[in-house]
Amino acid sequence: MKQAEFLNVVMPFKDKLYRLAKRLLVSREEAEDATQEILLKLWSKNEAIEEYKNVEAFAMTMTKNFCLDRLKSKQANNLKLVHSNYSDESTSLQRQLEAEDSVKWMERIMDELPEQQKMVLQLRDVEQYEFEEICELLDMKPTAVRVALSRARKVVRQELIKKHSYGIG
Amino acid sequence: MELDNIEKLLEKYFEAATTVAEEKELQTYFSQESVATHLEQYKPMFNYFSNAKEERYTKQVPLKPRKNYYKWISIAAVAVLTFGIYFGNEYQEKKQAEYAYQETKKAFELLATNFGKGTEKVAYLQEFETAKQKIYNNN
Numbered sequence: 001m002k003q004a005e006f007l008n009v010v011m012p013f014k015d016k017l018y019r020l021a022k023r024l025l026v027s028r029e030e031a032e033d034a035t036q037e038i039l040l041k042l043w044s045k046n047e048a049i050e051e052y053k054n055v056e057a058f059a060m061t062m063t064k065n066f067c068l069d070r071l072k073s074k075q076a077n078n079l080k081l082v083h084s085n086y087s088d089e090s091t092s093l094q095r096q097l098e099a100e101d102s103v104k105w106m107e108r109i110m111d112e113l114p115e116q117q118k119m120v121l122q123l124r125d126v127e128q129y130e131f132e133e134i135c136e137l138l139d140m141k142p143t144a145v146r147v148a149l150s151r152a153r154k155v156v157r158q159e160l161i162k163k164h165s166y167g168i169g
Numbered sequence: 170m171e172l173d174n175i176e177k178l179l180e181k182y183f184e185a186a187t188t189v190a191e192e193k194e195l196q197t198y199f200s201q202e203s204v205a206t207h208l209e210q211y212k213p214m215f216n217y218f219s220n221a222k223e224e225r226y227t228k229q230v231p232l233k234p235r236k237n238y239y240k241w242i243s244i245a246a247v248a249v250l251t252f253g254i255y256f257g258n259e260y261q262e263k264k265q266a267e268y269a270y271q272e273t274k275k276a277f278e279l280l281a282t283n284f285g286k287g288t289e290k291v292a293y294l295q296e297f298e299t300a301k302q303k304i305y306n307n308n
Contacts, residue, residue, distance in 0.1 A: 015225050017226070040231075103216075128189050146186075
């Protein structure tokens, strides 16, 4: 496979890889590095790539595994991610800032979800994959996917309601 | 869009029973400016998801054509090898010819010195001749 061909295959889903990596690793730099790593790995396997029926699914699974490994080794090294980019919730929020603030709030809620729920939400609600695809990607049973998704959505809702009832004044 | 319908969809949504199409419907509903006040709280959720999809990977991927690299190196190596063998042979032949020349030269030199020795000895014969002449003349 030539470089141009390879790029044609990879281009449509490289953003999805990046977004999944970012969902799991949080930091933008780390997600970029991870995406680059995955693309290079794919490129080094480019002979075999034509044999895979679904390159996108394969790449997504690779990204998932890569990021989970990263997180694991990070925990082993006692290097936890530090989120310092959350703004303080000031009591006098202006109406215009509300939208921006709610995005940050959502991000925070998402970051606190367990990894599996994060991935399910990312794949379903952001990337809009079908259930069968998610099952394949995450190597989960359909019912497990549904349960995880429902749980994740409910957690997000609960947090949002909390925020809604006493957050914005 | 009917509010009733949206509420039903939302309920299904939280049970993870909606289809992708229905979820898109929800997203478009919540992307509107005005949303029913009791549903306002869900707005950030859906807006966040549709915004998150806009994020792009902008870094360039440094793809090096590693395989071609090896191919060209091997071609170059083969070329160098063949040239080496070809010119090496020529050089070897030249060396051999020179060696043969040196050897024959040495042989000829040996011959020449030995001939020289021969003529030196012959010089004594001259002495013998003169002596003989003297004897003849005296008689």
